[in-house]
Amino acid sequence: MNLEKPSGKLGILIPGLGAVGTTFIAGVYAINKGISKPIGSLTQMGRIRLGKRTQLNKPFIKDVVGIQPLKDIAFGGWDVFDDNVYESAMHAEVLDKNLLHELKPELEAIKPMKAVFDKSYAKRLNGTHIKDGKNKMELAEALMEDIRNFKEKHNCERLVMVWCGSTEIYIEEGEVHQTIERLEEGLRQNHKDIPPSMIYTYAAVKMGIPYANGAPNLSCDVPAIVELAKQTKTPIVGKDFKTGQTLMKTILAPGLKCRALGINGWFSTNILGNRDGEVLDDPDNFKTKEVSKLGVLEDILEPELYPDLYKDLYHKVRINYYPPRGDNKEGWDNIDIFGWLNYPMQIKIDFLCKDSILAAPLVLDLALFLDLAKRAGMSGIQEWLSFYLKSPQAPKGVKPIHDIFKQQIKLENTIRYIAGEELITHLGQDY
Ligand SMILES: NC(=O)c1ccc[n+]([C@@H]2O[C@H](COP(=O)([O-])OP(=O)(O)OC[C@H]3O[C@@H](n4cnc5c(N)ncnc54)[C@H](O)[C@@H]3O)[C@@H](O)[C@H]2O)c1
Numbered sequence: 001m002n003l004e005k006p007s008g009k010l011g012i013l014i015p016g017l018g019a020v021g022t023t024f025i026a027g028v029y030a031i032n033k034g035i036s037k038p039i040g041s042l043t044q045m046g047r048i049r050l051g052k053r054t055q056l057n058k059p060f061i062k063d064v065v066g067i068q069p070l071k072d073i074a075f076g077g078w079d080v081f082d083d084n085v086y087e088s089a090m091h092a093e094v095l096d097k098n099l100l101h102e103l104k105p106e107l108e109a110i111k112p113m114k115a116v117f118d119k120s121y122a123k124r125l126n127g128t129h130i131k132d133g134k135n136k137m138e139l140a141e142a143l144m145e146d147i148r149n150f151k152e153k154h155n156c157e158r159l160v161m162v163w164c165g166s167t168e169i170y171i172e173e174g175e176v177h178q179t180i181e182r183l184e185e186g187l188r189q190n191h192k193d194i195p196p197s198m199i200y201t202y203a204a205v206k207m208g209i210p211y212a213n214g215a216p217n218l219s220c221d222v223p224a225i226v227e228l229a230k231q232t233k234t235p236i237v238g239k240d241f242k243t244g245q246t247l248m249k250t251i252l253a254p255g256l257k258c259r260a261l262g263i264n265g266w267f268s269t270n271i272l273g274n275r276d277g278e279v280l281d282d283p284d285n286f287k288t289k290e291v292s293k294l295g296v297l298e299d300i301l302e303p304e305l306y307p308d309l310y311k312d313l314y315h316k317v318r319i320n321y322y323p324p325r326g327d328n329k330e331g332w333d334n335i336d337i338f339g340w341l342n343y344p345m346q347i348k349i350d351f352l353c354k355d356s357i358l359a360a361p362l363v364l365d366l367a368l369f370l371d372l373a374k375r376a377g378m379s380g381i382q383e384w385l386s387f388y389l390k391s392p393q394a395p396k397g398v399k400p401i402h403d404i405f406k407q408q409i410k411l412e413n414t415i416r417y418i419a420g421e422e423l424i425t426h427l428g429q430d431y
Contacts, residue, residue, distance in 0.1 A: 001418055004375040006068040008157025011150060012367045013209070014077035015200045016165025017112050019274050019327055020214065020241070022089035023356040024164070024363040025075050025110065029103045032071055040361035043067045043368045048412055050421050064419045066375075067368050074154035077164075078146070078200075079112035080127025088112075092274065094327045094356045113146045121168040121195045124279050136199055137187035143203035158374065160367045161204040162212045163219060164359075166276065168195045169284035170291065177222035180231070201225055205234050210370035212385075213238030214363065216288045221393045229380050235373035237366065237382040240390035243358035244351055245270060245317075245331040246293055247404070252347075253300045254403040256337060262309040265336035266297060271322040272329040274355065281321035293317045295391055299402045329355045362388045376418045384414035 014021045030036045031044075038044035044067075047058045061067070075085075083091060086107035089100050100107065114131045116139045133139040151159060174193050176186035186194050187202065197217040204211040205220065205228045213219040220229070220236040229236045242250065245268050256263060272280075280286045294317060303310035333349040366388055373382050386392030386400060387407040394400040401407055413423045 001376055001420060003066070003418060006066050006072075006371065006375065009072045009074055009155055010068045010367075010371055011074045011076060011154055011156035011159040013147065013150065013159060013161040013204075014075070014164050014363075015079075015115070015161070015197070016163065017077045017079045017083075017085055017088050017110075018164065018166070019092035019094050019276065019356040020359045020363065021077060021164040022085050022092055022107075023094045024360040025085055026089050026095055026100060026103055026107060027360050028070055028073065028075075028364065029106045030099060033102075035099070035102070038070075038361065038364070040358070041364050042411075043365045044070070044361075048415055049424065050416065050419075061415055064421070065372055065415055068371055074150075074156055075110055076150045076154070077110070077112055078115045078143075079165075080115040080117045080125055080129055082112060082129040084108050084112070085110040092327065092356065094354065113150075115165075116140075116143060116196045116199045118196055121197075122166045122279055122285060123282050124285075125166060135188055135190050136194055137184065140187055140199050140203045140206070143200060144207055147203065147207060147209070158371060159207075160210045160212070160370050160374075161200065162214060162363050162367050163197055163200065163217070164214050164363060165197060165200075166279045167215045167285050167288050168197055168217045169282075170287035171195060171218055173218060173222055177218070177224050180224050180228050183222075183224035183228075198222075198225075201236075202228070205229050205232060205236060208232040208234050210235045210374050212236075212366040212370055214241045214359070214366075216240040216291065216391055223396070226380060226395075233377070233379040235370050235378055235382045236380065236393075237370065237385045238389065238391075238393045240289075241359045241362045242388055242390045242404075243355060243362070244329055244353045245333065246296055246390045247358070248331075248333065248349055248351060249296055250300065250402050250404045250407075252335075252349075253297055254405055257301055257306075257309075260309065262338040262342075263297075263301065263335060264312045264338060265314045265334070267314075267316045267334045268293075268331065269318040269320070270329055270331045271320050271325055272327075272355065273321065273323040273325040274327045276355070277319065277321040277329075278323075280319050286319060289319065290317055291391075293390060295400075296402045299399055327355050327357075329353050372418065378418075384410045387411045 301310040331351045335347040392400040
């Protein structure tokens, strides 16, 4: 494989400079200053086994494939509020104020560009830092102009875009999403099934900029964008960062299944008080998140193949907006399982997590791995990055893989493939 080296500066563009976006950016500056380590990031801390087990060779992933150095990154983004990254991070109250003071000059310098936004897709947001345009195509062109200006101003060699904006109202794939021509006509005609997030996606993919979708919005998960990605040789991946409760689900469910234990109920509830929680408090926006969260168990457990174990599974997911908790989400799971002779048992999980702390390293890894994919000449849906996503995008006719351990195997073997190393099949004595 002809892999280009990560030379020059990489620009990471972020639509949505809220809790996740600012925690990510501030984190990279803190790491560059030696204040902290990049905990939770595989591109920075992960190792990979190469060759046979007996060779004891486990180098860092970043040394095997060449990952963009954190010191050579420029950050940019858009938001419906005009707060700079320092102000927005202070508002989000995720990171310690003393840390943010220390990073103030760098963070203050990043000011959001005017957003492409329409309140009817996120009713609880009242921002005014918004672009005007005759139609959605004109708005897409304005984004492309922003991108060109950013690239020139920051002297970037390459760019990637990671959507960290809000979850929009639920939209199903329709006619307008089927081909590039129909999507472009829809942009000119202001079609209602093209939400703001898809306008950013179109702009990025049209320009050949790798794109990751951190929210459950349709975004790049439609045939027209997949086709455009092939045409412009662009890697894309979505959707919805796999962080708290769903991360736990995709760790635990494969474990129970592989031991042939039955499950007849999985009740998941969350309280969350950040802006994301406020947006999700609207039923139309919650529906988008619910669909993304519900698919996971069905795909892992395959009740159609294991009816005795999973056919009666009752799966419920709730998210409740509860301001006092801010970004400190609490997620409870009650799992009703059964074992030998149908004897019932229960598992309880109480995950006191920090949503944006879990999501920030995912933004970094998705950005750097997408840049790697682009340098390796890969394009279209990057299924090997499903590892990071709650509702992974899969090619038409194929079910997504949710099991985190299968996702890990796929990710590691793809890295070996890019590096020109032997794939590991776990067969034979030496393995
Ligand atoms: N934190 C997690 O663990 C996690 C996990 C999975 C998915 N997500 C998703 O990531 C996204 C970001 O989460 P967050 O906690 O940072 O939310 P947030 O509300 O703090 O930040 C989102 C930001 O996006 C901005 N925005 C909304 N629409 C926009 C548009 N059209 N253009 C530009 N900016 C826009 C909002 O003004 C806001 O500042 C959400 O969609 C959330 O559902 C987060």
